[in-house]
Amino acid sequence: MWWVGSWRPAVVATTALFVFSVLVTAPGAVWPEGEAHAATAAAPATTVPGGASAATGAVGLRSATDPLITNDIRLELDRAGVLHGEETVTFSGGAPAVFTRALTETMLYDTDHDRKFEVSGVEATDLDGNALAVEVEKTNGTLYAHIPTAATGGVVLTYRVGGTVSEVTQGVQMEWRAIGAYSHTVESTDVTVTAPLPPSALSCLAGEPRSAMYCTASDMGPEQGVAHFLQADMEPDDRLDIVVNYPSGTAEGEPILTRRWSLGSAFAVTPATASVFGLLLVVLVGGLAVLIRVRGRDERALRREASEGDHAPVEEGDRGQLRFAPPDDVHPGQIGTLIDERVDIADLTGAVLDLAVRGYIRLEELPHEHFTSVDWRLVRLDGPRGETLLASEWLLLDALFGERRTVRLSQLGSPRASADFPARIDRVREELYRDMVRLRWFARSPSQVRTRWSTVGMVLTAAGVALTGILAVFTGAAFSGLAVVIAGAAVTVGAQYMPAKTKLGSRVYAHTMGFRDYLLSPRAEQALPGRRVELYSRYLPYAVIFDDVDRWANILASAALADLTPEELTGDGLAWYTGPREWRIEDFADSISTFVVSLTGIITNTRRLRALNQFQRSR
Numbered sequence: 001m002w003w004v005g006s007w008r009p010a011v012v013a014t015t016a017l018f019v020f021s022v023l024v025t026a027p028g029a030v031w032p033e034g035e036a037h038a039a040t041a042a043a044p045a046t047t048v049p050g051g052a053s054a055a056t057g058a059v060g061l062r063s064a065t066d067p068l069i070t071n072d073i074r075l076e077l078d079r080a081g082v083l084h085g086e087e088t089v090t091f092s093g094g095a096p097a098v099f100t101r102a103l104t105e106t107m108l109y110d111t112d113h114d115r116k117f118e119v120s121g122v123e124a125t126d127l128d129g130n131a132l133a134v135e136v137e138k139t140n141g142t143l144y145a146h147i148p149t150a151a152t153g154g155v156v157l158t159y160r161v162g163g164t165v166s167e168v169t170q171g172v173q174m175e176w177r178a179i180g181a182y183s184h185t186v187e188s189t190d191v192t193v194t195a196p197l198p199p200s201a202l203s204c205l206a207g208e209p210r211s212a213m214y215c216t217a218s219d220m221g222p223e224q225g226v227a228h229f230l231q232a233d234m235e236p237d238d239r240l241d242i243v244v245n246y247p248s249g250t251a252e253g254e255p256i257l258t259r260r261w262s263l264g265s266a267f268a269v270t271p272a273t274a275s276v277f278g279l280l281l282v283v284l285v286g287g288l289a290v291l292i293r294v295r296g297r298d299e300r301a302l303r304r305e306a307s308e309g310d311h312a313p314v315e316e317g318d319r320g321q322l323r324f325a326p327p328d329d330v331h332p333g334q335i336g337t338l339i340d341e342r343v344d345i346a347d348l349t350g351a352v353l354d355l356a357v358r359g360y361i362r363l364e365e366l367p368h369e370h371f372t373s374v375d376w377r378l379v380r381l382d383g384p385r386g387e388t389l390l391a392s393e394w395l396l397l398d399a400l401f402g403e404r405r406t407v408r409l410s411q412l413g414s415p416r417a418s419a420d421f422p423a424r425i426d427r428v429r430e431e432l433y434r435d436m437v438r439l440r441w442f443a444r445s446p447s448q449v450r451t452r453w454s455t456v457g458m459v460l461t462a463a464g465v466a467l468t469g470i471l472a473v474f475t476g477a478a479f480s481g482l483a484v485v486i487a488g489a490a491v492t493v494g495a496q497y498m499p500a501k502t503k504l505g506s507r508v509y510a511h512t513m514g515f516r517d518y519l520l521s522p523r524a525e526q527a528l529p530g531r532r533v534e535l536y537s538r539y540l541p542y543a544v545i546f547d548d549v550d551r552w553a554n555i556l557a558s559a560a561l562a563d564l565t566p567e568e569l570t571g572d573g574l575a576w577y578t579g580p581r582e583w584r585i586e587d588f589a590d591s592i593s594t595f596v597v598s599l600t601g602i603i604t605n606t607r608r609l610r611a612l613n614q615f616q617r618s619r
Helices: 007-025 271-309 332-340 345-357 391-401 421-438 446-474 478-497 503-520 532-545 549-563 566-570 585-618
Strands: 068-077 083-092 098-104 106-108 113-116 118-126 135-139 142-148 154-162 165-168 171-179 186-194 201-207 217-219 227-234 239-246 256-259 314-316 322-324 361-365 376-380 406-408
Touching (some): 068 171, 083 098, 118 142, 171 186, 201 217, 227 239, 271 503, 332 345, 332 532, 345 585, 361 585, 391 421, 549 585
Antiparallel strands (some): 113 256, 376 406
């Protein structure tokens, strides 16, 4: 089927494009060691919705019509590790219609993790204590608080933050992005942090999102009881990160970490993923062992029973005459299918030659005309009385002749003369597969078994790719999904080996292999004179299957020269094969070899043309 190989490149390309896009867009800057574990926020390039016009202005410049804004932030850390924030934003020279404050909920922690902050209780009032309707918007790890500030002199914003505390060597550490972004330029931002115990150390970073600049000023207050930070002239894109260290026991808590997606983390080998991967591989190995044992039945039968077929395939008939009797009455077309579980072109060619030898077809080699290739006329005959044909042999005769009694070999390869020849040949192949089941050599049609397992393998591979992608995006267990992909690929490849013979089929196979060894040995050339031409003619189709046609054609021609009378040789010597006027029996070996090659090529080309037409129609 043409689509077997086309979906895989598409799946691989799509997966690669997805992984590449994620890698390109993943944030990667980390704070310097010793400052803090937190890093720059995973926030969008634009800071605050509606603040683009303010962000485009030159740093430190403010027009006369812009309000002068200051922010006084009071942060209180309680013993439970919750940070309580109260910000007093004042406007001089008129307030904006809406003032937006960004509170960071996600920051980079290290190369593998993001740090989460739980922001809650966001409320706002004006300076007189009147509640304001705060609109909260969460985008890309940032909470935006849009505050209606028209006709106000300022606002008071309150909130709570969890997850800011972590244990360090010398005590506990509070980390927080005090300012994520503003919608307007703020002239000064004053941050004061209080806690149950005085701070022991502090640090800050300010400026653009990836800046490593220290803030304008920081200290521990006049009595070292508070942590104080100051940042002047903050543009909408600027941020202010603060870190305060406290003695042990000041507050409880630990950072809230989530694993960040990366190609390495998605395919991380952990005990869980390795266990799942190993379990799937054990199932694969177990299935392979079962398959090897089932298919090993052929080898066991071959060792025990091949000798039963390694002898002259003749038996005594009703009238005491010897007649040809292949092992288990296996016909040439069946024998090739039995050996490799598929109907090959050689099987069909051998079946045509067998029908000719048995008297159902006469092959007439036509005179060689100038500048033309050799050609044959195939004449359909009634065959010997009392003999019956297999269903596949009737279909093969129908494929060759249709309603005609004669046909040229070259016409079979012509779409104009035999348009339905490929379809008829396919019916012959399907019937040969049904023969395998009817004779109980296979439990199911080898063709259907291969198709079924190929489909299962491809579906399993596609499911594995999809599962791996989902696990890679949402978890760190994508390594387990690879086992499903490997299993699917193994099933797809192993589908070609899934058809297995029954015990009877293995026994017949062993007899057939013994017969092959006999035909390939010099012992097969020792038939009694007078019967050699008939017997060797019956060997010839099997020699096509066993790839020994040239040798047996020469043996048959030599037997004809020795056993037939001059009158018989004048009449071409073989009832089923005749040559042109100048043709002699010495030319038989070359003629039959050329016929086999020509017929094989015609069947091969017509099947390729059929597959190409199906592919073009499906596009």
